[in-house]
Structure formats: C-alpha cells, structure tokens
Amino acid sequence: MEIDPFIFRLSIFILSIFIGYYVVWSVTPSLHTPLMSVTNAISSVIIVGAIIAALAGETRNIFSTANIFGFLAIILAAVNIFGGFLVTQRMLAMYKKKKKDKK
Amino acid sequence: MISANVLAVFYLISGVLFILALRGLSSPETSRQGNLFGIIGMALAIGVTIVSAGNFSTGFLYLIILLLIGGSIGAFIAFKIPMTAMPELVAGFHSLVGLAAVFVAVSAFLNPEVFNLGTPRNIKIASLIEMSLGAAIGAITFTGSIIAFLKLRGIMSGSPITFFGQHYLNLTLGLFLAGLIFYLCKTQVDTFFWTIILISFLLGILLIIPIGGADMPVVISMLNSYSGWAAAGIGFTLENTALIITGALVGSSGAILSYIMCKGMNRSFFNVILGGWGATEQSSSGKSKEQKPVKSGNADDAAFLMKNASSVIIVPGYGMAVAQAQHALREMVDVLKKNGVKVSYAIHPVAGRMPGHMNVLLAEANVPYDEVFELDEINNDFANCDVAYVIGANDVTNPIAKTDPQSPIYGMPILDVEKSKSVLFVKRSLSPGYAGIDNDLFYRDNTLMLFADAKKMTEDIIKSL
Numbered sequence: 001m002e003i004d005p006f007i008f009r010l011s012i013f014i015l016s017i018f019i020g021y022y023v024v025w026s027v028t029p030s031l032h033t034p035l036m037s038v039t040n041a042i043s044s045v046i047i048v049g050a051i052i053a054a055l056a057g058e059t060r061n062i063f064s065t066a067n068i069f070g071f072l073a074i075i076l077a078a079v080n081i082f083g084g085f086l087v088t089q090r091m092l093a094m095y096k097k098k099k100k101d102k103k
Numbered sequence: 104m105i106s107a108n109v110l111a112v113f114y115l116i117s118g119v120l121f122i123l124a125l126r127g128l129s130s131p132e133t134s135r136q137g138n139l140f141g142i143i144g145m146a147l148a149i150g151v152t153i154v155s156a157g158n159f160s161t162g163f164l165y166l167i168i169l170l171l172i173g174g175s176i177g178a179f180i181a182f183k184i185p186m187t188a189m190p191e192l193v194a195g196f197h198s199l200v201g202l203a204a205v206f207v208a209v210s211a212f213l214n215p216e217v218f219n220l221g222t223p224r225n226i227k228i229a230s231l232i233e234m235s236l237g238a239a240i241g242a243i244t245f246t247g248s249i250i251a252f253l254k255l256r257g258i259m260s261g262s263p264i265t266f267f268g269q270h271y272l273n274l275t276l277g278l279f280l281a282g283l284i285f286y287l288c289k290t291q292v293d294t295f296f297w298t299i300i301l302i303s304f305l306l307g308i309l310l311i312i313p314i315g316g317a318d319m320p321v322v323i324s325m326l327n328s329y330s331g332w333a334a335a336g337i338g339f340t341l342e343n344t345a346l347i348i349t350g351a352l353v354g355s356s357g358a359i360l361s362y363i364m365c366k367g368m369n370r371s372f373f374n375v376i377l378g379g380w381g382a383t384e385q386s387s388s389g390k391s392k393e394q395k396p397v398k399s400g401n402a403d404d405a406a407f408l409m410k411n412a413s414s415v416i417i418v419p420g421y422g423m424a425v426a427q428a429q430h431a432l433r434e435m436v437d438v439l440k441k442n443g444v445k446v447s448y449a450i451h452p453v454a455g456r457m458p459g460h461m462n463v464l465l466a467e468a469n470v471p472y473d474e475v476f477e478l479d480e481i482n483n484d485f486a487n488c489d490v491a492y493v494i495g496a497n498d499v500t501n502p503i504a505k506t507d508p509q510s511p512i513y514g515m516p517i518l519d520v521e522k523s524k525s526v527l528f529v530k531r532s533l534s535p536g537y538a539g540i541d542n543d544l545f546y547r548d549n550t551l552m553l554f555a556d557a558k559k560m561t562e563d564i565i566k567s568l
Contacts, residue, residue: 006229009339009347016351019122024356027128029452029477030466032360032459033189034138035128036327039353040196042121042141043334046203048114048152049218049341053210054166055156056217066214067162071169073206076199078173079180084196085142086181091189092138094466095131 034091041084047077105155111344113151118348120144125352131472148345186467187424190323190456191255197326198248201307204241204333205300208234211340212296218341224291230340235284235296237336239303244329246307251322254311255456261316269313276306314375317421317498319456320364321375328357360458367452367478369504369515395546397533402563405492405527405553410568412489414445416481418518419461420454422495422530426557429468432494435561436470438568447484448475449518451499482519491520494529495557501542510540526550529560 027035053070105113120140127137153166184192211234215221220230253259280302287295314322335350337343365372409415417436423429436446448470454461465475485491493500496518504515520526521544528550535541544550553560 009342012344013335013347013351016348017355020352020355021359023122023125024359027125028130030459030462030472030475031128031131031134033457033463034134035356036193036323036458038124038138038141039327039356040193040200042124042145042349043200043330043353044203045117045145045148045345045349046200046207046334046337048148048343048345049207049337050203051152051166052156052217053207055162056214066210069206069210071165073203074166074169075173076203078170079177080196080199081145081177082174083177083181085138086178087184087192088138090181091463092134095134095472
C-alpha cells in the first residue's frame with residue numbers, strides 16, 4: 001500500500017516544530033524583538049499561495065473573484081515581507097554598531 | 104516551466120534558509136547574516152513560484168505592480184517607525200499575515216482547480232479541513248492583532264474589558280466553529296465557509312479585549328504563534344513545503360515566547376488569556392496607601408548619590424519607553440562612567456510591551472549589549488551595588504512577590520533592587536503599577552522617590568552631574 005503524501009507533509013511539519021523549538025530556545029533574549037519581526041516576515045511566504053491564486057487561469061479571467069483575492073493577499077504579504085525584513089535589518093544594525101563603538 | 108519536483112526542492116531550500124535566519128539570532132554578531140538568509144529564502148520562494156506559474160502576460164504585470172506598491176508601503180513603514188512603536192508595528196504586521204491567510208484560503212475555496220484540490224462544491228475533504236483551519240486561525244489573528252494594535256497604540260484603553268459569561272461565549276463560539284467545519288465538509292455548502300470566517304473574526308476580537316496592557320507581551324507572542332499556524336494550515340492546503348516549514352517554525356517560536364513571558368510573570372497561559380489582573384485587584388489596594396511616609400528627593404540628591412557610588416544598576420521598564428527616555432539615560436550613564444562609576448542594565452523578561460522591548464530601545468540609544476543583563480545573570484549583583492536606578496519599572500521590582508502569598512504577583516521572579524544600598528525610583532506618582540498593588544519598596548528607608556517624568560528627571564540629573 002502506498003503512503004499518502006499527506007503523511008510526508010505531516011512529518012515535515014512535526015519535525016519543523018521540533019527544529020523551531022530548539023532553534024528558538026537558543027535565541028538570545030536580547031534579540032527577542034527582532035525574532036518576532038523576522039518570524040513575521042518569513043510567515044509572509046504565504047505570498048506564494050497568493051501568487052498562484054492571482055495568476056491562475058486565462059488572461060481574460062484575471063479579474064475573477066478568486067484572482068482578486070490572490071492579488072489582495074499579494075499586497076498584504078508584500079507590505080509584510082519588505083517591512084518585516086527591513087525593520088529587522090534596522091534593529092540588528094543597532095546591535096552591531098554598539099560592538100564597533102565598544103572595541 | 105519547472106517540474107513539480109524541482110519546484111518542491113526549491114521550496115525546501117527556502118525552508119532551510121528560514122531555519123538559518125532564526126539560527127542567526129542566537130547572537131548579535133551572526134544575526135545580520137541570518138536576516139540575509141531569510142531575505143534570500145523569500146526571494147527564492149517568490150522567484151520560483153512566478154516562473155512556475157509561467158504566466159508572463161497581464162497578470163504578471165499586475166503582480167509586479169502590486170509587489171512594488173506593497174513593498175514600498177512596507178519599506179516606508181520600516182524606515183519611519185520609531186523604535187518605541189515596535190510593539191504596535193509587530194501587532195499590525197501580524198494582522199496582515201492573518202488577513203493574507205484568509206484571502207488565500209478564500210481564493211483556494213473559490214477556485215480549487217488551480218491548487219489541485221478538486222472542483223468547487225467537490226473539494227477534497229482533507230483540503231477543506233486544512234483551508235478552513237487556516238482561514239479560521241488567520242481570521243482570529245487578523246482581528247485579534249487589530250485589537251492588540253489599538254490597545255498598544257493607546258487608541259483603545261489598555262484596561263481589560265470583561266463582561267458576564269465572556270468565557271462561555273468564547274467557548275460556545277469555538278464549538279460552533281468546529282461544528283461549522285464539520286458541516287462544511289459534509290455538505291460543501293459555501294455559506295458554512297463564510298460563516299466560519301465571520302465567527303473567527305468575532306472570536307479574535309473577543310479573545311483579546313479581556314487582556315490588559317501589561318499582558319501584551321504574551322498577547323503579541325501568542326498572535327505571532329497563531330500567524331504561524333495559519334500559514335502552516337494554508338501550507339497543507341497548497342501542499343507547499345516552504346509554507347509548512349515556515350508555519351511550524353513561526354508557530355513554535357511564538358509559543359516559546361509566550362511561555363517565557365508567562366514564566367516571567369509566574370502565571371499560567373490560561374490565566375493570562377482569561378483576562379486581566381488590573382480590573383479585579385484595583386479596589387483592594389488603595390486602602391493602606393497615603394499613610395506610610397515616603398522619602399522623596401530631587402535631581403541633585405540623585406546626582407550626588409550616583410556620582411559617589413562605585414556601581415550603579417539601571418532597571419528600565421515600560422515607563423522609559425513611554426517617556427522616550429533611553430537616549431537621556433545613555434547620556435547620564437556616559438557621564439557616570441567618566442566619573443569612574445561601573446554601570447550595568449538589568450532587564451526583566453516582561454519589562455515593556457513585547458519580548459525584548461527594552462533591549463531594542465537601549466540598543467537604539469547605543470548602549471553596548473554586553474552591558475545589558477537578563478534577570479538571572481544580574482540578580483545577585485544587586486547586593487553589592489550602591490545605587491539601583493529604577494526608571495519606569497514597578498511591579499517587576501516589588502518585593503511583595505517574595506513575601507506575601509496573598510498577593511496576585513506572589514511567586515513572580517523579581518529584580519532584587521531592594522538589596523542594593525540605595526534605590527532611586529523615578530516615577531510620576533505613588534500610584535500602583537499594572538497589577539494594581541502597592542509597591543512596598545516606595546516606603547523603605549533606602550528608597551528615594553524621584554517624582555517626575557522619566558526623561559525630564561534623567562536630563563535634570565545630567566545637569567547636576
């Protein structure tokens with residue numbers, strides 16, 4: 001009997017939770033705010049689904065309701081991706097600058 | 104066009120890059136490289152998706168335009184936002200992830216063929232469950248984060264909003280949601296799907312309104328976690344590895360942060376979720392106040408004490424963020440250091456309105472991160488320190504947490520500032536903190552209260568130094 005692909009995805013999911021668990025515990029508490037902003041940015045990888053939804057179908061059907069929801073999701077996710085990564089970068093730059101000042 | 108297998112490998116690589124992005128945050132030195140990995144992972148995921156869609160006509164043009172519009176809004180916010188507003192920003196961003204998850208789920212529901220989920224009214228049961236869960240969690244994240252945003256921004260009062268039967272109402276709505284998902288799978292009627300989303304929007308609001316201002320670190324972490332689970336739900340629907348991995352990472356990250364925050368307050372997660380301290384406890388305090396004598400001083404007294412100290416520990420709290428006093432504080436410390444005083448900073452896990460809030464503000468003010476310590480690292484040093492300068496913190500220093508089992512904060516780990524030779528307490532008035540209890544520390548012999556705005560007082564001390 002063949003194994004349902006769902007089981008493989010479930011395995012990836014469970015193992016990723018464990019990876020997340022160990023990786024996040026090793027994050028230094030002083031970087032917890034950047035951790036939140038970067039996790040926020042990467043969870044916007046949901047844009048992948050939005051792109052598939054938006055570009056689906058024939059060109060003349062591009063404004064069907066399903067596609068429009070895809071396009072809306074693209075805008076929201078894009079705000080998050082750029083905003084999330086850039087604000088993380090900005091915060092982390094401050095942590096780094098201190099090191100230079102110090103030494 | 105790329106084959107489905109190659110595409111899956113690329114998504115896997117993105118997922119690994121995201122893991123490395125989080126791994127980088129284990130120290131400030133590697134963190135910037137980690138962020139770069141995250142950006143590469145994201146660019147890769149978006150790039151291969153566009154290529155695989157293979158639609159380079161009108162739709163592609165709109166896609167680029169929308170990416171640019173969203174991207175410029177995001178970039179603008181990222182550069183303009185003051186560091187003190189970081190909690191609101193993160194809450195706001197969470198709401199966007201939640202809403203995006205809802206939109207993608209809606210799109211998949213309306214046009215399931217695109218994602219190989221079946222045809223409308225005949226969607227695979229597993230996919231229906233996954234997309235309803237994704238949409239429901241996304242919707243809860245969306246409205247919940249909006250409420251959190253409004254509370255943090257001060258547009259909505261930070262005090263808990265509670266009413267009779269609130270938790271039963273939430274429970275009923277939760278069960279109702281489960282029932283709706285069941286019937287949606289059974290009948291495929293789209294009304295059920297829309298109702299699921301509406302109920303979830305409502306539930307998001309109801310879940311967050313009873314939680315008070317100082318519990319926001321838990322709320323933000325929790326919503327962070329939810330946004331991850333929503334992404335994972337959509338990832339299962341779309342059979343997309345990058346989304347599943349990311350969702351799991353973000354979900355567990357938020358859950359761990361919530362746990363750390365709850366532990367910092369010695370409260371259970373449910374205790375926080377079920378509503379605030381503030382509302383119930385305020386009445387019982389108040390009575391023994393006003394009677395006890397308090398020593399209060401001015402900036403000159405404080406300057407004198409600190410100049411003649413050999414070591415000073417600074418305890419910042421939310422009040423410092425409100426007064427934007429971090430830069431003045433750094434200047435004061437610079438002057439003290441020139442006078443040969445050893446200065447360090449002590450950060451309580453729940454200081455501020457989000458995990459790591461104080462650290463970011465101090466970093467912004469150019470405080471070297473090796474002078475900033477966590478609770479367990481520094482707590483023993485208070486006994487050997489001459490002056491503790493408490494600026495905008497309150498409950499996290501209250502010795503009652505160790506002595507009075509009746510107190511709502513009993514058992515909460517606190518910074519032992521009372522052990523230092525003298526305590527300078529910058530505060531606008533004697534009013535109790537968020538937990539609604541009087542701070543015993545105000546009335547101690549070695550405490551000098553400095554009644555003023557945190558920033559103004561710190562600036563005055565610099566002048567007298």
